Amino acid sequence: MTAPRAGLAPPVLDTALGVERAALRGRLGDVRAVRSGMGPAKASATAAELAGSGPRAVLVAGVAGALTPTVRPGDLVVADEVRFADGGRAVPVPTAAPLAGALRRLGLTVHVGPIVSAAEVVGGTRRAELARAGALAVDMESGWLAAAASGGPFAVVRAVVDTPSLPLARPGTPVRGLTALRSLRRAAPALRAWFAAARPRTLVLAEPRSFCAGVERAIDIVDKAIDRFGAPVYVRRQIVHNAHVVRRLTDRGAVFVQEVEEVPEGATVVLAAHGVSPAVRAQAQARELAVIDATCPLVAKVHAEVKRHAGRGETIFMIGHADHEEVEGTVGEAPASIVVVQDEETARTVTAPDPARVSYAMQTTLAVDEAERIATVLRSRFPAIAAPRRDDICYATTNRQRSIRAVAADVDLVLVVGSPNSSNSRRLAEVAEREGPPAHLVDDVGELDLAWLARAGRIGVSAGASAPPDLVDELVGCLSGLGPAVTTTTTTGTEDVIFTLPKEVS
Numbered sequence: 001m002t003a004p005r006a007g008l009a010p011p012v013l014d015t016a017l018g019v020e021r022a023a024l025r026g027r028l029g030d031v032r033a034v035r036s037g038m039g040p041a042k043a044s045a046t047a048a049e050l051a052g053s054g055p056r057a058v059l060v061a062g063v064a065g066a067l068t069p070t071v072r073p074g075d076l077v078v079a080d081e082v083r084f085a086d087g088g089r090a091v092p093v094p095t096a097a098p099l100a101g102a103l104r105r106l107g108l109t110v111h112v113g114p115i116v117s118a119a120e121v122v123g124g125t126r127r128a129e130l131a132r133a134g135a136l137a138v139d140m141e142s143g144w145l146a147a148a149a150s151g152g153p154f155a156v157v158r159a160v161v162d163t164p165s166l167p168l169a170r171p172g173t174p175v176r177g178l179t180a181l182r183s184l185r186r187a188a189p190a191l192r193a194w195f196a197a198a199r200p201r202t203l204v205l206a207e208p209r210s211f212c213a214g215v216e217r218a219i220d221i222v223d224k225a226i227d228r229f230g231a232p233v234y235v236r237r238q239i240v241h242n243a244h245v246v247r248r249l250t251d252r253g254a255v256f257v258q259e260v261e262e263v264p265e266g267a268t269v270v271l272a273a274h275g276v277s278p279a280v281r282a283q284a285q286a287r288e289l290a291v292i293d294a295t296c297p298l299v300a301k302v303h304a305e306v307k308r309h310a311g312r313g314e315t316i317f318m319i320g321h322a323d324h325e326e327v328e329g330t331v332g333e334a335p336a337s338i339v340v341v342q343d344e345e346t347a348r349t350v351t352a353p354d355p356a357r358v359s360y361a362m363q364t365t366l367a368v369d370e371a372e373r374i375a376t377v378l379r380s381r382f383p384a385i386a387a388p389r390r391d392d393i394c395y396a397t398t399n400r401q402r403s404i405r406a407v408a409a410d411v412d413l414v415l416v417v418g419s420p421n422s423s424n425s426r427r428l429a430e431v432a433e434r435e436g437p438p439a440h441l442v443d444d445v446g447e448l449d450l451a452w453l454a455r456a457g458r459i460g461v462s463a464g465a466s467a468p469p470d471l472v473d474e475l476v477g478c479l480s481g482l483g484p485a486v487t488t489t490t491t492t493g494t495e496d497v498i499f500t501l502p503k504e505v506s
Contacts, residue, residue, distance in 0.1 A: 007200040007484050008152055009056035013191070014046065016141045020062040023181045027188035031195050036141060040119050043144035055152030055484065057198035059191055063180045064115065064139040064158035065122065065168070067131040071160055074179040075109045076187060077137040079156035084143045085118035085130065091146040094474075094481035095155055095194065098448040102190035103157070108183060111136050115156055117143030127164055153198040153482050157191065159183040190450070197453035200484040203476060204411055206403040206462035207489050210469040212396030213497040214296030215240045218273035219249070221294045224505035225270055226253050229290075234269040236260055236276065237325055239294060240466040241422035243443060260284045268292065274325040275299040277332020292504045298394040299326055302361050303333050305388055309359040310334035314386065315352035317341045319374050320363030324423055327363050347377035356384045362392035365424035365465075367431055368401050395497065396465045397424050401431045403492040407460035408435035413452055416441050417471045418464030425464025432460065444471050445478045453482065 013033045015021040021033050036046035050056065064077065071077060080096035096112050103110045113136040116122075122130065122138045130138060142156045159180035162168045166176065218239050225233045231253025238246050238256060246256060254270075260283045263269045268290040271280070275295040284291050295303075309316050315337060320327040322340045331338045341347050341360075352358045360378055362371050371393060379385055391398070408414050414432040418425020418441055425441055432439035437460070442448055453459075459479060463472045479485060500506065 007055070008198070009053040011057040011195050011198060012050060012148065014058060014060045014145050014148065015062045016043070017062060019181060020184065023184045024061060024188055024191070027185070028192050028195065031192070036145060039140050040117070040144045043141035044147075047145050047148040050148035051150040053150075055150045056148075057153040057195055057483070058145065058149040059154075059194060060142045060145050060156045061184060061187070061191065062139070062141070062158060063161045063177065063184075064137040065127075066137050066160045066163040067116070067127050067135050069164060071111050071136055071163065072109070073160050073163060073166065073176040074183050075111060075160045076103055076183055077111050077113065077115060077158045077160065078103065079115040079142065079158070080112050081114040082143045082146055082156060083114050083116045083135060085116050085122065085138070088143070090114075091143060091154070093155055094477045095153065097444075097446040098450050098478060099155055099157070099190065099194050101446055101448070102193050102450050103187055106186055106190055108186060115139060115142055115158060117141065121168070123167060131164075155194055157184075157187060193450040193454070197450040198482050199457070201456065201479065202458045203479055203485050203487045204407050204458060204460045205472075205476070205487065205489045206400070206407045206460060207491040208396070208399050208403060208493065208495050210417075210463040210465070210467055210472055212394070212465035212495070213499050214273055214298060214394070214396070215466050217499040217501065218294040218296065219245060221292060221501060221505055222249050222254055222270055223252070224501070225268060225292055228505060229268050232267075234263040234267055235272060236269060236280070237272045237274070238421075239270065239272050242419045242466040242468065244468055244471060245466065260287060260289060263287065263289055265289070270294050272325070273299070275303060275329035277329050279332055280329075290504075293502055296364070296394070297499050298364050299329075302330055302364065302392050305361055305392075306330055306333045306338065309361075309386065310337040312357070314357045314359045315339060315354070317347075317350060317358065317360040317378055318363070319360060319371055320366060321423065324363060326365065330361065341374060341378070344374055344377050347374045348381070352382070355382055358382045358384065359386035361388060363423070364392055364394040365397050365427065366393055367427040368393055368398055369431070396495065397427070399493050399495060400424070400428055400462060400465060403490065404428050404432045404460065404462045405435055406492050407462065407490045408432040408437055408439070411437055411458040411460040413437055413456040413458075414439035414460040414462070415448070415475065416462050416464065417444070417475060418467045419443050422464045422466050425467060428462055428464055432462075442475070445474045448475065448478065
């Protein structure tokens with residue numbers, strides 16, 4: 001849908017050249033295509049005319065010159081910022097990541113980064129200077145056309161014709177120009193999706209969201225270990241289940257390994273927040289590793305419960321996912337006594353040598369409602385079953401699920417920030433979807449699918465306990481960049497839990 005929406009003037013596609021407009025004509029629904037003409041003067045005049053109608057979605061599309069050798073003829077460059085060659089104010093483009101994602105799904109080669117707008121054709125050493133400043137391409141209109149949006153959604157997609165090694169004044173330019181125009185034509189469905197997603201909306205933030213105390217503690221442990229002992233510091237498995245956290249710590253000098261056997265003898269190793277079995281600790285001791293334990297205290301509580309029940313000769317039903325690291329570590333405390341129960345069907349069929357001597361424990365990151373249904377089945381089958389003294393599902397998981405449930409009841413779409421291997425993040429999306437609206441888990445704003453947004457006037461946003469809060473800020477910034485946005489917060493509780501650090505880094 002590209003029809004005008006309340007609060008925005010009709011959308012506009014802007015091209016400098018007639019051949020650029022012809023490449024996209026008729027492919028963007030009812031979006032008006034405007035040809036501004038080439039250069040800053042004509043671009044400024046077009047922008048002034050369009051801006052008079054107030055905020056609108058404006059997408060600038062056309063050809064450009066690459067500044068770096070990694071960008072080839074026919075490649076597309078999506079601007080995440082438009083700079084002026086003379087050093088004027090840069091224009092941020094917060095919607096670049098999902099637009100680039102839509103283009104890549106069409107099979108196009110896409111680069112995301114700054115585009116420079118210059119008053120004249122740029123070549124030679126000047127191109128090299130702009131490239132050293134981090135820009136990917138240069139054009140002669142985009143910076144001046146940004147004003148056409150008048151504060152509304154704005155995006156730039158440029159198809160590359162010339163490069164530093166293949167300048168315009170070189171045989172083959174017409175062929176490269178046709179290649180670039182074909183890429184623009186192929187890009188049309190993604191551009192149409194961007195226009196459809198551009199609309200006013202309300203963003204409803206779930207609170208609490210993002211990092212919990214256990215995750216903050218685990219990350220802090222690795223940071224302080226690097227500060228104190230120097231790089232490398234080895235970490236068994238992912239310290240928390242988030243790709244961005246792992247990448248940042250890797251850049252600092254953390255080395256992530258699957259097993260302690262990969263750690264050089266005598267080195268420092270951090271055990272991840274999900275906990276490990278006694279066998280792993282024994283392996284670390286055998287290699288004379290300096291161990292720093294980042295196990296979440298709430299996971300450690302479950303380990304203690306399991307050991308206590310096993311010491312009484314009970315069969316322990318572990319409600320959780322068998323392949324999750326937390327469950328693997330917990331089972332390792334008493335492998336002969338623990339039976340993993342992953343769902344209600346399994347709960348209806350499990351057995352115990354002595355039905356009068358049974359207990360259950362839970363993975364801390366489960367969906368509360370699902371875990372309780374499984375526990376209900378077990379309690380009905382084993383009346384003597386011993387329950388945890390306190391709920392095993394951690395406070396942060398419970399709080400985030402309660403909050404997203406409240407948000408999901410009154411929105412058209414829910415977006416949960418978190419990595420796909422994060423159990424608590426996946427459960428948030430599942431809990432939200434059970435309330436009615438479609439819900440999607442995204443690792444970052446680059447995984448946002450524009451097609452989800454076309455009819456979403458109210459969007460709920462949360463993040464798993466292992467997802468950095470800055471990723472939520474980026475997502476909100478992107479959604480706000482797609483049209484006037486009112487941001488509200490639905491709060492179902494506050495968190496003031498703080499866990500102390502181990503003595504090795506405190």
